[in-house]
Amino acid sequence: MNNIYIIGAAATPVAEHYGRSLADLASEALRTAFAATPALVASRVGALYVANALGDRLAAQGQLGAYLAAAVGLRGVPAFRVEAAGASGGVAIQQAAQAIAAGAAEVAVVLGAEKVTDHLDAAVEAALALAADAEAEAIHGLTLTAQWAMLMRRYMHQYGYPAEAFAPFPINAHANAAKNPQALYRFPISADKYRKAGMVASPLNMLDCSSVADGAACLILASERVAREVAAARDLLVRLAGVAVATDAPALGLRADPLDLAAARASAHIALGRAHLGLSEVQVFELSDPHGIAAALALEAMGYYARGEAPRHAADGAIAPTGRTPIASAGGYKARGDVAGASGVYQVVELLRQLRGVAGASQVPDARVALAQCLGGVGTTAATCVLVAEHERQA
Amino acid sequence: MEIARHWRQRAARYRLEGQRHRASGAVRFPPQPLALGEEPGTWEPVVLSGRGELYSFSVLRQPPAGYESLGVYAVGLVRLEEGPLVSAQLTDCAEQDLAIGMPVEMVTRRLADTGEDGVLVYGYKFRPRL
Known part of the structure; x- marks a missing residue:
């Protein structure tokens, strides 16, 4: 595959944006991403991939490719809506990368956007x-x-755990979100609060369930030629070193072992293989973590921890920014906010901050290799992106 | 309304009819369309016993649209005696009665009320085995 770089990235805060529409949010994310990439003119964009899971149900709008292309100033550009539930963002990135690898576009934009707060909880749950x-x-x-x-x-x-064994996941997410001005919930929580939280779907309680909220995030992907042309001489370049999508049966009952997220494993291993990197070389992660169990199963499926061991390692600090497998450094789905189909794009926006060393209080020291994985449904679709930081002069 | 959609499911919903692989004897539920490489005779219909044990469960307090009238309700994954793992609601029991591994059996109950002009959708649920 030709080298592909991510040359621009931006996101709106995740929030209940009652005053703003899907198009308003998409516009802000896209304009912010382009403002940070001044040497790139919009006429070079060869394709737009819109990542959105719930738009027809909750934003009452179809044909989101053309609709958002026109709304954000890319009218006429080939535009596609990618829907793979919670994995929409990662699948859209994979599609954009393929377009560049195939030579069909030199620059492809991925725009994750979700608008859910026009509806009450029951409608969102059904969607x-x-x-x-x-x-x-x-x-x-x-x-x-x-x-x-x-x-x-x-x-x-x-594996013999009580429910509170999963508390370290939302505690870590909230601790990191407290330092992220773009997060939905910017406050810490404690193990004691976790134990006392009311049930949503037992054994999952309110502090172990993400809230779905509004937001948009944008990535600008480019060929190596364009990336080197528009980068300032001292810029750090971030290469999309590998990306892969895998799928599984939607019905849990049709899987041989429901606790094994086979698609999560396959997509991670293929993406790392394409990047010529091993599991142990990844320094910072973004996972689908609406609940602690989701992050635990993904870490185990990929092979970072043995089956039944992830909660123990999380309790020992392994998922904190200073741990062996840092996750949710911007707050994760739980505390940054769950943006449904846009989440996979938010993940990469955060990992770019990590790789550029501008993640502030949640910075993972010397992060050069990062992995984002988003899941659609319960690991029915899994999309994994592997990112590598390169200094322009080294290449 | 979607009357035809629910009617198509009648064998699975009312009789717990699954499929048995004629060559291997493997049983699956719910019935699936033929996969690549399979022929119309690859699978045959089989009515399942409706007996099994609870693989896992959850009690929901945030129902999706269309299920609000149930209030708080329990759902489970049931490992049937014939092998398949089935998702369904649990009924005729209190939350504290539920435990992984407990024997359960199928009953026919109303699944959803699709509204004034709609259909009452009936199908399988599971209860503690009597």
Whole structure:
């Protein structure tokens, strides 16, 4: 694959943006990303990939490719809406990378946008449940949260954990979000608060469930030629060294082992293989972590921890910015806010901050290799991006 | 309304009818379309016993649209005696009665009410085995 670089990135705060529409949010993210890349003119954009999971249900708008292209000033550009539930963002990045690798575009823009707060919780839950199997699961009133909850209870049973063993995940997420001005929940939580939190879908409580909120994030991907042309001489370049998508059956019952997120493993291993990197070379992670169990299962599926061990390592600090597998350094789904189909784009915006060394109080020291993985449904689609920081003069 | 959509599911929803692989004997539920390489005779219909044990469960307090009238309700993954793992609601039991591994059996109950002009959707749920 020709080398592909991410030359611009920006996101709106994740919030209940009652005064702003899907297009307003998309416009802000895109304009901010281009403002940070002044040497790039918009006429060089060869394709736009819109990552959105819930727009037809919750934003009452279809054909989001053309709609948002026109709204943000890219009218006429080939534009596509990518929908893979919570993995939409990662799949859109993969599609944009393929367009550049194929020579179909020199510059491709990925625009993750989600607008959910025009609806009440029940409508949002039903929209999210579209990621499950409609006849085997959703008709029975199963939500995505309920599916993760059942995996968490099975995990606790199989490996002998109490529910509070998962508290380190949201505690880490909130501790990091408290330092991120763009996060939805900028306050820390404690293990004691976790124990006392009310149930949402037992054993998942309110402090172990993300809130879905509004936001948009934008990435500008470019060929190596364009990246070197528009980069200032001293810029650090971030290369998209590997990206891969894998899928699994939506219905949990049709998987051989529901606690094994096979697509998460496959997409990570293929993406790392394409980047010629090993598991141990990744220094900072962004995962789908709406609940602690989701992050735990992904870390185990990829091979960072043995089955049944991730909560123990999380309790020992492994997921903090100074740990072996730092996650959620901007707050993760739980505290930065869950932006549904845009989450995979937010993940990469955060990892760029890490690789550029501008992540402030949540900075992972000397981060050069980063991995973002987003999941659609309960690991039904998994998209993994591997990013590598390069100094322009070294190349 | 989607009357035809629910009607298509009648064998699975009312009789717990799955499929048995004629060559290997493997049983799956719910029925799936033929995959690449399979022929119309690869799988045959099989009515499942409805008996199994609870693999996991959750009690929901934030129902999705269309299920608000249930209030708080339990859902589970049930490992059927014939092998398949099935998602369904749990009924006729209190939250404190539920435990992984407990024996359960299928009953037919109303799954959803699709509104004034809609259909009452019936199908399987599971309860503690009597």
